[in-house]
Amino acid sequence: MGYPHTPHQRETTVLTQYFGDADARTLDGWKKRGGYKALEKALGMAPADIVNVIKESGLRGRGGAGFPTGMKWSFMKPGDGKPHYLCCNADESEPGTFKDRELMRWTPHALVEGCAIGAYAIGAETAYVYIRGEFTEPLYFMEKAVKEAYAAGIIGKNAMGTGKRIDVHIHKGAGAYICGEETALMESLEGRRGNPRIKPPFPAVSGVFGMPTTINNVETLIAAAPILMKGADWYKKMSLSSPKSTGTKLYSVCGNILRPGTYEVVMGFPFKEFLYDVCGGPMHGRKFKAIIPGGASVPIQTVEEAEATLMDYEGFVAQGSMLGSGGVIVIDDAQSMVTVIARIARFFAHESCGQCTQCREGTAWTTKIMERIRDGEGTMEDLDTLLEIGEQMTGKTICVLSDSCAVPVISGIKKFRGEFEALIQGRRFHPVVEAVA
């Protein structure tokens, strides 16, 4: 993990190698550590070859959906006469996720390099980095890094003296969760209200300013450089499990756990060992009750499910959840699941853009019912209503924010129904008392 701790011995530090190392933030320090070698190599290759290496490596999107990155890049048709754009999604707003923040804080040049490689590979001359508005520190370091890179001629009109043009622009968001959704991000980037667009057309056909666009997560782009340097096989071999999930993944761990922080482990790492060994297990005298493994919008796992999980895209799905963005939220036996879920629902109700009916009304309605149950005023019918609203909110809207609100509610009611019923039936549920009894 690095700063403020030394990495755990079972971590595999590829992207997080220089966390805590302030010198790596500067251009000179970054170059000393082998920085921009990958970009130099990339600019000497044909774009199609870069895409093939990435395809071969099995790198998948680290933002949540897990779409194969090489395939995404290959959707960009070279020579179609249109300007192409690369967008880097650094609007990391998923509750419980803070890996991109750390990457940009400690290794801003890694992202500049990743953007440049990505842009070159898809035939784009312009890359936009859309940084979350609240990220003041990452923004500071990123702006500095871009400035340094321009001054050194690494990016710009004549990137690394190869005559190729690669511009990197930093765009600061204004603080909306929905702008992390790729099409809303593009709307916001264009200066409009951040409302998700209807797909199709997909960004590869019509993205930023109506032009073919590829949009990648910070972690995905940064991972491209080591893959180019060390080869696809090296990356593939790091996986302990499924060949469909390769390389390393950053997890930001928070909640009721002894050592919260950002960790990097290889795909297929056993979740049980990750929680109890790498992250230090529960706090003294507590037991884990539930885990939300991929940011607030994935299904909640019971601790039994979590302990049986192998940490990769397929492993989390097999145990009733999703890898998502890798934002692990740990909930121990001192917490009320109803309170947790009500708070998550409130977040989504607050952040819904309000376009689609089911999301606009459904998220708010869900929140009102959840908070009523939390306050001891619920009825048993409310649980059925919640499940039905959740059903209406799933798979029917433009983007998945609506689904994201329904998912924790539905999985929460299914897996922790007892807690809901206790509150409804007037037994003032107190998790700590319950746990001791």
Added chain:
Amino acid sequence: MAETKMVSLTIEGRSVSVPEGTTILEAAKQVGVLIPHYCYHPGLPVAGVCRMCLVEVEKAPKLAPSCATTVADGQIVHVHSDKSLDARKGVLEMLLINHPLDCPICDQSGECELQDYTFQEGREDSRYREPKRFNPAEDFGGDVVYVPNRCILCTRCVRFMDDIAHDPVLNVSERGDRALIGKFEGKDLTHPWAANVVDLCPVGALLSKDFLNKARAWELDRTASICPNCTQGCNVIMETRENQLVRMRPRPNEYVNAFFMCDYGRLNYRWMNEKNRAERPMVRQNGALAATSWEVAISAAARAVNGKTVFVAASPMLSNESLYLLTQLMGSGSGAFRVTEGDEAPLAGVPDLALRRERAANVNGAETLGFKKTKDLLAGLKQGDVLVVAGEDLADIDASALSRASDVVVISSVLPEAAGKASVVLPIANFSEEEGTVTNLRGRVQRFTQARQAPGETRPSWLVLGDLLGAMGKQDSFFLPSDVFAKLASSNKAFSGLSYDTLGFKGLPLATASDTGPKTPIAVGAA
């Protein structure tokens, strides 16, 4: 145009073949299946936000929004399957949870799509037990008032102002369930076409101040007509309640006005309800006008006109039929008309659609039939001519010019003050009370029909003029306006080949016209 590829699909068990790129919703219309929708409007860019038009497409993983999904060969679409009905039921319930359900005091009631679809396929009860959201009503300026509690945020109004009017006044403010339609600071809905947002609003959130609390939708009688207020000739529906015109709304016609009409035309209907009317035929006796029967008045008029040189001061509001009969009446004489003018106000998003400078429906018709457009109406009146005043109010006319006339015959719906000299007054129906055709500035001949009963003993102008010509021995009387039009079509080259049957309710261009062909709104700003 290049040959368009046709795509065949099945919607609700009916096969349909439509051009490539058509949406499922539009394809379904062609086989008579109406897919419920709110945010979709054929004249606006697609938003796809209400999620009401979700349909089940076989082999697709999710329900598809039919307004935003284009057809594909071999698609099998189910509009009323359990899955899609269930989704729409869910949308309707969600739309109603914060809706005040104040239909009894809502102007939209009876013509409200939220009401219609809820009755059609909504739940009979609501499971919502929480307090409802409340926002106060807001004056949007112009003719529009906004009631946010009824709003379903379909954003049709926002898209109209942005993409059709090119005057971005409205926006979606706030987000999530706090969202509402907002107005940019310091701006009002004062665009000359802004009141269209009231028609576009599928619910009672945007209301016309002019129509506010005036009538219930089910009390209205609706008549297909043409807006008489400028030369554009927008197709309208005249809505009357107890024989009073209470509202005019646009009627779609892709050749003239797409789906829209301007505020000037929309709100300028009260003159057709005028109460101070000439209601009985009158003849001058012992120096004063006295009411008499139609037979007496017609023969008196025939005597006054027969064998004299006639000068007709006509109104450009009269139908082609009446103007044609007036040309028969004037024989070797001459005719002129004048027209009030105002500023032209185009609707930016639709080509060749504007509130025109000349504010009367049949300027082109009058000119085509040989009337001279003039500023000084009576300039052509020579000493000793008989002046026939047809529909003209003679306002601001110099009395000395009038004195050149040897006699004055008034054929009008309102008795002009300057007509004190008249020997005969023949009261006629006004634009809303008779049937006929008008010719717009691009030469499109369009029918309008009778929306109201004419008061007193007034008669349609074509009938009066036909009878007058009959009494003069010039030709037989007519029984129907279509007969007059048939006669016009057979005797005037410009109108040749046209008839009421072929005109239908979208009209046809004159043989000599410069009609610019079909118009569809150009959606700008859409992705």
